[in-house]
Amino acid sequence: MSHPSPASPLAAPVPPAPAGALKPPRSSSSTRGILIKIALLSIIDAIAVFGLFMLFLQESWIPFAIVLAVTVLVNWIYLTPGWLPAKYLTPGLLFLAVFQIFVVVYSGYIAFTNYGDGRNGTKDDAISTILLTAQERVPDSPTYRVTVLEQFGEYFFLVTDPEGEVSLGSADSPLERVTDFGTDSTGRADSVPGFTTLGFADLLGNQRAITDLAVQVSDDPNDGALRTPDGSNAYLYLSSLSYDAATDTFVDRQGTVYRDGGDGAFVNDSGRELIPGWTITVGFDNFVKAFTTENIRGPLISVTIWTFAFAILSVATTFALGLFLAIVFNKPNMRGKKAYRLIMILPYAFPGFLSGLVWLGLFNEDFGYINQVLFGGASIPWLNDPWLAKFSVLLVNLWLGFPYMFLICTGALQSIPEELTEAATVDGAQPWAVFRLIKFPLLLVSVAPLLISSFAFNFNNFNIIYMLTGGGPRDVSAGVDAGATDILITLVYKVAFGEGTGRDYGLASAFAILIFFIVATVSIISFRQTKALEELN
């Protein structure tokens, strides 16, 4: 294969063409190409500048730096000649880097934190949220007259206090004195240049956001905040908890002290936590918890075993049935073969997520077709008994997967040269021996890589498990929401996003990292076996 020289659209090497016949179309097309390129780059740059602006406002400096660097790099790649491979690889690699590689690395980070319900932000966020949620209206609060203003989607209070002083503040910025404002006939400040004053209809439309808004009176959160129940009068609210930055503690009115307990929350001496907490890195705690806590380790081990069993048995059953059918229908002059094949492909063409749901109805214990009609009204707990549920999942996956194996086995069988069979038959081999000693080994060589990828696919076959049994029947003694048919990936999903039990992103990510290592091990072994790497040149 030749090595095309790197050439840019701007400065393509012009070969010494004997006749300049082809030049006109080329130049017009590259002008168009340049215009398209400039247009696309400007769109991307415009989006990037907007993002940079937003990140700048939020003072998120690390993302800001990354977005800036990527934007500069992209512009550099497309505006300078040379680096031709980069011009073609950049779009895909960008997406790959953000949504696949970064995501895996980020999962690794989350696995070492206590990220989860009530542990979602920074400590500062947690402190201000605690103060805010513990706020109560001061009984003898003076009445502050307010006007609600809006700028860039953010709401502000323009406050005229009882002494007539006017100040402006929002959820993020405490009240500050303003001098440039307009007033209405009653002396209430009602406008500031650059801000939009909200009318009555706007107030009604955004009632929730405005009644939830609390504007701190000063930089010290302990001084309290103003809130308005109606959009025109505000009252002073003080937190029933006060925060002391010097000792990093909260004290409530009864004098109970809440200290930073070291695991991302303020706790008092009797162990009561203030909600919310904040995210901290916890080292290997999630892994330690997964492997040593009795009621998590037990389910985790049985889920891991079942994941392997499910993947191996799925491949084995679908391959066995598929191969059997391939042999049965590998008869040259059999009639109706095409019709059989067409109908047998149907389960494979049917959308995967729907199959689980359809079988869910068929297997229903009280009303389903299988119990009501095939078993004459029996109530066999197909999906509610741990072992029967495992059997049902495998049966449904057999239904889904055998057409694929049937197709690849048919293809592989037909690619085996007929002479081999003939030669063996001439030598006196029986049909079974021909199959076992000649055809089957040859077939295995060509389908082995597909069996491995089928194993990898079933190892994370979320849809069939989640749609059919939801992982159930649930193991009630388990400390996590795990059931008899849960595989690792459904466990991750349920621990992270399950309803009922709290969301624990840290533990879920620790499980995901575990899957990652298992898959990596399996793929390294299978790569060695199939020698796929050697085909790369």
Add this chain to the structure above:
Amino acid sequence: MTNPFNPAEGAEVSSRLNPAVAGAETAPGESPAPRVIPERRRRGLWFWFRDTGWRHFIGLVMLVFAAFPLLYVLSASLNPTGTLVGSNTLFRTIDFSNYIELFQLPQQPYAAWFINTMVIGLIAAAGTVFLGALAAYAFSRMRFRGRRVGLLTLLLVQMFPQLLGVVAIFLLMSGIGEVFPQIGIGTQAGLILVYLGGALGVNTYLLYGFFNTVPVSIDEAAKIDGASHARIFFTIILRLVAPILAVVGLLSFIGTTSEFVIASIVLTDPQTQTLAVGLYQFVSQETSSNWTLFSAGAVLAAIPVMALFLYLQKYIIGGLTAGSVK
């Protein structure tokens, strides 16, 4: 590697990759000669059964196994009684009221789910094909430092499905949503971007193999005629590899329309959800009383995907046997 879709060598390769074609070709070659029939008559029915009949018996059993759940759901969708237990007599009545009611449910906007699924599926498939083709072109036609490592990385990335990082994707999308609400959590644009992140890993290898089968001499001839690399790619190579682009696009479309995990955490508002998310909630809440409505929804959802699959089955199966799993 040979080109399964090149007409010149297509017959040989497609028979290897694609059993459907293979079957069609072996059959006429060894079609039953007239003299087979008297032989069969002479040996009688028992011989016929031992030779061929039992195969038909197995075939019939498999037909029932394969087709029954699909017939069942079709029958349920035409049954106006509404419940699971009422669906147990197959094809007792034929009535399309479920299909009409399906589009009038206030809580479950089926029409919106259907359109969302098609739009997300089509855009993600088009994007996947485009990104994959760009990368495959670079890997197949250019030699550069890091090429081998790049291919190796793609091969490895292929082993790790995106749903492993579902927690991180959720938190990342929440973070993006604070800066860019237009592509953050809860938006379809954000979901499409996440799907495009999986584009390179899954399909580039398939595309790369196919790009290699297009002779380099074509590129060279075009280059001598003065075509730029972009022109060679867009007007020559992309046309020659159109069949594999169709395969990758279809596989991506089918995969996207069935995807549940990421769609369920990114799309929160029922109006923006896809069929997989919507229909799952539809059934998981009240399986038995919603059953016939669900069946109607399932039949409608399955028709486009199955039609595409069956219409282009020989290409898809060729692609599948070349190493991709549905």
